[in-house]
Amino acid sequence: xxxxxxxxxxxxxxxxxxxxxxxxxxxxxxxxxxxxxxxxxxxxxxxxxxxxxxxxxxxxxxxxxxxxxxxxxxxxxxxxxxxxxxxxxxxxxxxxxxxxxxxxxxxxxxxxxxxxxxxxxxxxxxxxxxxxxxxxxxxxxxxxxxxxxxxxxxxxxxxxxxxxxxxxxxxxxxxxxxxxxxxxxxxxxxxxxxxxxxxxxxxxxxxxxxxxxxxxxxxxxxxxxxxxxxxxxxxxxxxxxxxxxxxxxxxxxxxxxxxxxxxxxxxxxxxxxxxxxxxxxxxxxxxxxxxxxxxxxxxxxxxxxxx
Amino acid sequence: xxxxxxxxxxxxxxxxxxxxxxxxxxxxxxxxxxxxxxxxxxxxxxxxxxxxxxxxxxxxxxxxxxxxxxxxxxxxxxxxxxxxxxxxxxxxxxxxxxxxxxxxxxxxxxxxxxxxxxxxxxxxxxxxxxxxxxxxxxxxxxxxxxxxxxxxxxxxxxxxxxxxxxxxxxxxxxxxxxxxxxxxxxxxxxxxxxxxxxxxxxxxxxxxxxxxxxxxxxxxxxxxxxxxxxxxxxxxxxxxxxxxxxxxxxxxxxxxxxxxxxxxxxxxxxxxxxxxxxxxxxxxxxxxxxxxxxxxxxxxxxxxxxxxxxxxxxxxxxxxxx
Numbered sequence: 001x002x003x004x005x006x007x008x009x010x011x012x013x014x015x016x017x018x019x020x021x022x023x024x025x026x027x028x029x030x031x032x033x034x035x036x037x038x039x040x041x042x043x044x045x046x047x048x049x050x051x052x053x054x055x056x057x058x059x060x061x062x063x064x065x066x067x068x069x070x071x072x073x074x075x076x077x078x079x080x081x082x083x084x085x086x087x088x089x090x091x092x093x094x095x096x097x098x099x100x101x102x103x104x105x106x107x108x109x110x111x112x113x114x115x116x117x118x119x120x121x122x123x124x125x126x127x128x129x130x131x132x133x134x135x136x137x138x139x140x141x142x143x144x145x146x147x148x149x150x151x152x153x154x155x156x157x158x159x160x161x162x163x164x165x166x167x168x169x170x171x172x173x174x175x176x177x178x179x180x181x182x183x184x185x186x187x188x189x190x191x192x193x194x195x196x197x198x199x200x201x202x203x204x205x206x207x208x209x210x211x212x213x214x215x216x217x218x219x220x221x222x223x224x225x226x227x228x229x230x231x232x233x234x235x236x237x238x239x240x241x242x243x244x245x246x247x248x249x250x251x252x253x254x255x256x257x258x259x260x261x262x263x264x265x266x267x268x269x270x271x272x273x274x275x276x277x278x279x280x281x282x283x284x285x286x287x288x289x290x291x292x293x294x295x296x297x298x299x300x301x302x303x304x305x306x307x
Numbered sequence: 308x309x310x311x312x313x314x315x316x317x318x319x320x321x322x323x324x325x326x327x328x329x330x331x332x333x334x335x336x337x338x339x340x341x342x343x344x345x346x347x348x349x350x351x352x353x354x355x356x357x358x359x360x361x362x363x364x365x366x367x368x369x370x371x372x373x374x375x376x377x378x379x380x381x382x383x384x385x386x387x388x389x390x391x392x393x394x395x396x397x398x399x400x401x402x403x404x405x406x407x408x409x410x411x412x413x414x415x416x417x418x419x420x421x422x423x424x425x426x427x428x429x430x431x432x433x434x435x436x437x438x439x440x441x442x443x444x445x446x447x448x449x450x451x452x453x454x455x456x457x458x459x460x461x462x463x464x465x466x467x468x469x470x471x472x473x474x475x476x477x478x479x480x481x482x483x484x485x486x487x488x489x490x491x492x493x494x495x496x497x498x499x500x501x502x503x504x505x506x507x508x509x510x511x512x513x514x515x516x517x518x519x520x521x522x523x524x525x526x527x528x529x530x531x532x533x534x535x536x537x538x539x540x541x542x543x544x545x546x547x548x549x550x551x552x553x554x555x556x557x558x559x560x561x562x563x564x565x566x567x568x569x570x571x572x573x574x575x576x577x578x579x580x581x582x583x584x585x586x587x588x589x590x591x592x593x594x595x596x597x598x599x600x601x602x603x604x605x606x607x608x609x610x611x612x613x614x615x616x617x618x619x620x621x622x623x624x625x626x627x628x629x
Binding site: 141142144145146147148149150151152153154156157158159160161162163233237240241244245246247257260261264268275279282283286287290 | 321322325326329330333336337338451452453455456459460463467559560562563566567570571578581582584585586588590593594596597600601604605608
């Protein structure tokens with residue numbers, strides 16, 4: 001930020017910014033992970049949690065859905081040890097198994113809603129920026145209005161009205177998350193659509209759809225990938241926040257936020273194993289995605305690369 | 308300047324009308340209809356539903372309903388709908404809770420500014436030192452730390468393990484109580500301001516760095532102004548201006564944080580009301596609090612921008628062309 005850009009370098013750069021093919025982007029991403037230690041740590045943590053939550057239950061069998069059975073056949077709030085490495089919760093569910101089970105929901109909702117939000121936001125932003133004029137003004141006012149509602153209040157209103165179920169959480173979290181990429185991509189499109197290569201396509205008779213899908217969106221791919229990575233972390237946090245206030249995945253399902261919230265209600269009894277594992281999982285995954293996102297931003301965002 | 312003020316105010320009014328429309332439409336989108344939600348499954352016979360719709364004007368065309376909704380809102384006290392769960396108007400349910408949330412948000416934002424501005428300056432003065440890196444790392448951690456977790460940990464450590472602070476602030480509290488009996492507010496205000504401090508100090512640091520690289524700073528140095536004078540007289544005054552905009556932009560996020568903080572510390576403000584109403588399927592109250600808190604947030608951002616206009620000489624003396 002403080003370093004002034006070298007004026008000579010700016011002249012030398014091609015007008016349209018650096019264009020790169022998909023192959024070179026993959027290479028760039030790979031280079032990030034070779035150069036950036038934090039990105040490696042982040043990626044390892046993400047892979048670990050994906051394996052832990054989705055492959056773990058195949059190796060480590062626990063009952064996570066039958067509350068009746070858990071209440072009758074196991075000890076409630078048992079401290080770590082024996083057959084329960086991290087103890088049990090207030091229903092007698094094994095905490096390690098619960099972390100896997102709840103983690104599945106957290107990760108699925110995180111990835112899926114980030115995906116939906118990115119796709120919708122990119123399409124909306126690209127259309128708005130490309131067509132411009134009154135349509136752009138109208139579409140962007142709609143974004144502004146939604147962004148001015150404090151997101152958790154909007155989220156809770158949506159969850160209350162449309163009831164809690166896993167697909168719904170994905171859509172609802174996506175609804176409050178597509179606004180930011182819409183703005184980002186609209187800004188990007190405004191500048192991209194004036195570039196020579198876009199005008200060249202126009203002159204050659206390329207359709208609007210072709211320009212948006214084949215030229216504008218691919219050239220914003222850096223911004224899109226970086227946003228999507230951060231959004232996974234944000235979506236996991238939003239679901240965790242919903243879970244924490246008691247509006248998460250309904251029982252017998254769970255998510256990390258709901259687990260944390262259940263644990264906190266026993267804070268006075270000192271059942272630490274019901275609080276720290278879930279809390280730590282949330283933090284680790286969120287920080288991991290942030291590390292990866294930071295590294296990707298350094299590598300992919302053309303403006304930053306010129307530092 | 309006048310032009311800027313008028314344009315900014317019109318923009319806020321448009322946003323408020325838009326938010327009202329969204330909240331209104333959400334109320335009409337309830338699966339199964341508002342009547343079924345209000346009457347409960349056992350009373351929702353077709354006859355009762357038709358009666359309820361007629362009584363509440365839900366059989367009218369949508370635009371007419373919206374007009375009536377708006378007309379109810381501009382009255383004093385505004386009519387925000389009826390909470391069938393509480394058997395009273397949403398406006399009176401909200402009543403004393405809005406000032407509590409506002410004082411929590413106000414105190415936290417103030418604290419965040421008081422801490423973050425000196426921190427940011429310190430990082431610029433000692434840039435690339437161990438202290439700078441430590442503070443950067445700390446702000447990164449606090450930025451990634453969800454407030455429900457931070458609040459929980461603060462309660463566990465400072466209210467249950469070492470009993471320095473009470474678990475929750477006094478219930479009937481306002482801004483006055485924060486000043487007279489601050490002990491109960493220490494943990495909630497810390498929780499809410501942690502993330503804000505982290506992001507404000509990051510911003511302050513880069514804003515100061517930018518200011519230090521400007522021509523007017525070089526001119527001041529060239530004219531022989533001392534380091535302190537350049538830092539505080541020239542760079543800081545300019546670096547502070549964007550912070551005002553940042554407050555306006557951060558307000559929705561801070562208010563969202565207040566919802567979590569109120570839930571963690573069981574502090575009866577707008578956030579806890581929204582959560583409890585959501586848990587009790589009280590949709591009119593959830594929508595009412597959402598509308599009121601958003602209007603408050605929009606007005607807060609407007610205020611921050613007006614202060615910005617007064618602080619920034621380019622807007623104050625210019626024709627408002629920025």
